[in-house]
Amino acid sequence: xxxxxxxxxxxxxxxxxxxxxxxxxxxxxxxxxxxxxxxxxxxxxxxxxxxxxxxxxxxxxxxxxxxxxxxxxxxxxxxxxxxxxxxxxxxxxxxxxxxxxxxxxxxxxxxxxxxxxxxxxxxxxxxxxxxxxxxxxxxxxxxxxxxxxxxxxxxxxxxxxxxxxxxxxxxxxxxxxxxxxxxxxxxxxxxxxxxxxxxxxxxxxxxxxxxxxxxxxxxxxxxxxxxxxxxxxxxxxxxxxxxxxxxxxxxxxxxxxxxxxxxxxxxxxxxxxxxxxxxxxxxxxxxxxxxxxxxxxxxxxxxxxxxxxx
Amino acid sequence: xxxxxxxxxxxxxxxxxxxxxxxxxxxxxxxxxxxxxxxxxxxxxxxxxxxxxxxxxxxxxxxxxxxxxxxxxxxxxxxxxxxxxxxxxxxxxxxxxxxxxxxxxxxxxxxxxxxxxxxxxxxxxxxxxxxxxxxxxxxxxxxxxxxxxxxxxxxxxxxxxxxxxxxxxxxxxxxxxxxxxxxxxx
Numbered sequence: 001x002x003x004x005x006x007x008x009x010x011x012x013x014x015x016x017x018x019x020x021x022x023x024x025x026x027x028x029x030x031x032x033x034x035x036x037x038x039x040x041x042x043x044x045x046x047x048x049x050x051x052x053x054x055x056x057x058x059x060x061x062x063x064x065x066x067x068x069x070x071x072x073x074x075x076x077x078x079x080x081x082x083x084x085x086x087x088x089x090x091x092x093x094x095x096x097x098x099x100x101x102x103x104x105x106x107x108x109x110x111x112x113x114x115x116x117x118x119x120x121x122x123x124x125x126x127x128x129x130x131x132x133x134x135x136x137x138x139x140x141x142x143x144x145x146x147x148x149x150x151x152x153x154x155x156x157x158x159x160x161x162x163x164x165x166x167x168x169x170x171x172x173x174x175x176x177x178x179x180x181x182x183x184x185x186x187x188x189x190x191x192x193x194x195x196x197x198x199x200x201x202x203x204x205x206x207x208x209x210x211x212x213x214x215x216x217x218x219x220x221x222x223x224x225x226x227x228x229x230x231x232x233x234x235x236x237x238x239x240x241x242x243x244x245x246x247x248x249x250x251x252x253x254x255x256x257x258x259x260x261x262x263x264x265x266x267x268x269x270x271x272x273x274x275x276x277x278x279x280x281x282x283x284x285x286x287x288x289x290x291x292x293x294x295x296x297x298x299x300x301x302x303x304x305x306x307x308x309x310x
Numbered sequence: 311x312x313x314x315x316x317x318x319x320x321x322x323x324x325x326x327x328x329x330x331x332x333x334x335x336x337x338x339x340x341x342x343x344x345x346x347x348x349x350x351x352x353x354x355x356x357x358x359x360x361x362x363x364x365x366x367x368x369x370x371x372x373x374x375x376x377x378x379x380x381x382x383x384x385x386x387x388x389x390x391x392x393x394x395x396x397x398x399x400x401x402x403x404x405x406x407x408x409x410x411x412x413x414x415x416x417x418x419x420x421x422x423x424x425x426x427x428x429x430x431x432x433x434x435x436x437x438x439x440x441x442x443x444x445x446x447x448x449x450x451x452x453x454x455x456x457x458x459x460x461x462x463x464x465x466x467x468x469x470x471x472x473x474x475x476x477x478x479x480x481x482x483x484x485x486x487x488x489x490x491x492x493x494x495x496x
Contacts, residue, residue, distance in 0.1 A: 003394035021396065028380065028397040037433045040383035070383075304394045 003301045007119045007126040010135035011176035019177060023145050025297035026290070032069060033293060043072035046303045047102040051094065052129070053079040053109045058264055058288065059129050059138070063106045066295035072303070075102070090114060091121055098122045104302055107131070125302040133167050139263055140173025142294040144181065146287050147218055150259055155182030158255075160212040162244055163222025163271055164233070166193045170222065170263045175201045188212035189222075189244060192233040209244055216254045220261045221246055221271045237270060247273045251281075259283050316473075319464060320485040325445070325476065328461035329358070332443055333365040335459050340410055345438070347409045348376040351427050352398035354416035357476040358445055362414060377402035384426035400430070407435040416474040418444040418460075421453035446485060448472050 001017050011019070032040055048067040050060050060076065067074035077097065088096075090109065097105065104125045107115050112132030119126040130136040147154060159178055165171050165187045175198075179185055185203040187194055194205050206212050213219055224240060234240045246260065260272070260282045268274050276282060320328065340346055343366050350359030356378045363376045380398035413427055428440060443459040448466040464487065466472065471490040476483050 001396070025394075025397055028382070028399065031400055032383070035434065040433070041429070042383040042385075301394045 003304075006302070007115075007128075008137050008298055008302065009115045009119060009126065009128045011137045011140045011173050011180075012135070014137075014176060014180070016180055019141065019144060019181065022141055022294065022297050022301065023148060025301060026141075026145055026293040029069075029296040029300070030290075030293040032296075033289075039069055039071060041071045042300055043067065043070040043303050046072045046104070047100075048072045048074045048104045048106060048299060049097055049100075049102040050074065050076045050078075050106045050129075051097060051108070052077065053090070053107075053114075054130065056108055056130070058291075059108065059136075062288070062291045063127075063129060063138075063295050063299075065292050066299055069292070070296055070300060070303075072103075072299065090118070094118050094122050098124060104299060127298055127302065130169055132169065133172070134169055135173045135176075136169040136263075137173050138291070138295050138298060139170050140177035141298075142287060142291045143170075143174055143220065143261065143263075144177040145294055146261065146283055146290045147178070147259075149286070149290070150283065151217060154178060157183045157217040158186065158215055159183045159218040159220065160186040160188060160216045160254075161220045161222065162188045162209055162212060162246065164193045164224055165189045165198065165222070166195050166233075167225065168222050170220075174220065175203065179203070183218075186212040186216070190234045190240065209246070209250055210253055213246070213250055214253045216258055218259055218261060219246060219251070219254060220263075221266075223263065223265060224267060224271050226267065226270075241270045245269075245271055245273065246276055248275060251276060261287055263287070315489045317487045318484060319446075319472075319487055320462065320483075322479075322481045322483040325461075325483040325485060326480045328445065329361050330365060332445075332459045332461050333362050333369065336362070336412060336441070336443060337366065337369060339441075339458070343370045343372045343374050345408070345410050346374050346412060347404060347406060348374055348412050348414060349402060349406075349427075349431065350376070350378045351413065351415040351423060352378050352380040352400070354474060355414040358416055358474075359412075359414040361476060362412070362443070375404040377404065379427055379430050381423055381426035381430055384429045386422060386426070402434050405435055406431065406437045408438050409435075411437040411440045412443050412459075413440055414443050416445050416476070417472045418442070418447045418455075418457050419450055419472075421451045421455035424455050425453050445474060445476075446472050 001021055050063055052060050064074050102124050106127045106129050108129040109131050112134035114131045115126050115128035161171055187203045188206050188209055191207050262284050266272055266277055348359040348363055350356035359376050366374055380400045382397045441458040444457045445461040447460045447463045469490055471488045473486045
């Protein structure tokens with residue numbers, strides 16, 4: 001197949017062949033990361049701007065590393081140090097950056113739809129690095145890639161996602177990537193954080209972590225956003241941890257070769273016990289590795305081709 | 311649309327003879343197979359480098375290291391193709407430091423692929439030298455690059471395509487010249 005996309009805003013309209021194409025490209029990228037000289041000139045002379053309106057260390061660093069490995073010039077722009085604090089609007093900020101002629105804008109914003117909005121108003125390529133509770137496509141693809149590396153397939157796997165389903169953009173992207181590749185998805189969390197509409201995706205909803213983990217091949221634990229605790233979606237962190245935290249006893253219900261994933265950063269002792277976070281079945285650090293390769297693939301695919309801004 | 315005309319330049323035996331001579335020339339110039347490594351350029355150069363490797367084994371009784379390199383990362387026309395095509399693999403599972411690297415490709419044309427492949431190779435180490443072996447040299451160079459070992463020189467026009475097939479048994483191998491209606495010559 002050939003790649004014709006100009007933006008990566010979400011995985012909702014990605015065909016399975018397209019996802020396989022990205023993963024295949026990521027495999028070539030991963031080979032580069034094993035070399036002594038971990039840099040190739042593919043994106044020489046291209047500029048990637050990381051435009052982050054929300055705090056993020058790992059995603060921004062991952063995109064930055066990905067751009068640099070491909071020899072692109074990478075500029076970081078974060079809201080804390082920018083004119084956003086002086087009242088500039090999202091569009092004004094983006095237009096000002098656009099005037100500096102970047103090729104790709106990597107955007108993270110707290111509002112769902114921010115990336116789509118920008119893609120309609122600026123001429124460069126947009127990569128969504130997380131927009132509100134909507135999507136986080138590079139995470140959806142790196143989760144897919146990480147599972148493929150370990151399990152060799154996706155179809156037929158039981159994958160449990162546990163935590164704050166309601167606010168999670170990772171879940172929405174994972175539903176598209178893992179769901180479309182044929183995984184059987186179970187979504188688990190406090191009833192207040194598992195919206196009923198999610199049933200339409202074909203996923204099974206439950207508030208019983210044992211039911212979700214039993215016989216699972218992969219367990220994805222989501223970060224419980226401590227800052228959201230104010231809104232009282234659940235009584236206390238301790239109770240959450242007791243009912244929805246993954247520990248060795250509950251993990252023993254999963255398949256013998258089950259693996260644990262987490263998009264990070266982990267609240268140790270809340271959603272994941274120390275012991276499990278560091279055990280050999282935890283793929284957390286492999287997700288980070290896959291992340292750089294997948295983001296290299298996305299930047300590479302967007303920067304080439306006649307659709308790209310020059 | 312113009313009708314596509316295909317002309318056979320070499321049959322299986324012809325390809326095999328050309329590669330035998332080319333292998334002897336490599337061994338003669340390098341006084342044996344010591345310090346030689348083969349690197350095929352994906353995808354056309356890969357099966358050829360395997361054939362050369364087998365011939366060296368028959369002649370000298372040694373197995374030289376062989377790898378392959380994909381030049382996609384090093385192309386100078388990334389944004390010109392109009393789309394991104396599937397990448398191929400790079401696998402050089404040995405050190406090329408101080409080695410005599412025989413770079414193998416099927417067809418030498420503009421020289422741009424070879425430039426990209428040499429850039430890729432020097433990222434893997436510092437070879438003692440790089441020598442270029444190609445089955446077909448069809449002319450039309452755009453860079454100052456020449457092959458050290460050539461199976462066959464073929465005068466072509468830019469509207470023609472050279473089709474090399476070195477898969478399966480030697481009887482199935484062939485090199486043919488095809489009039490390309492698109493006129494791209496690739």
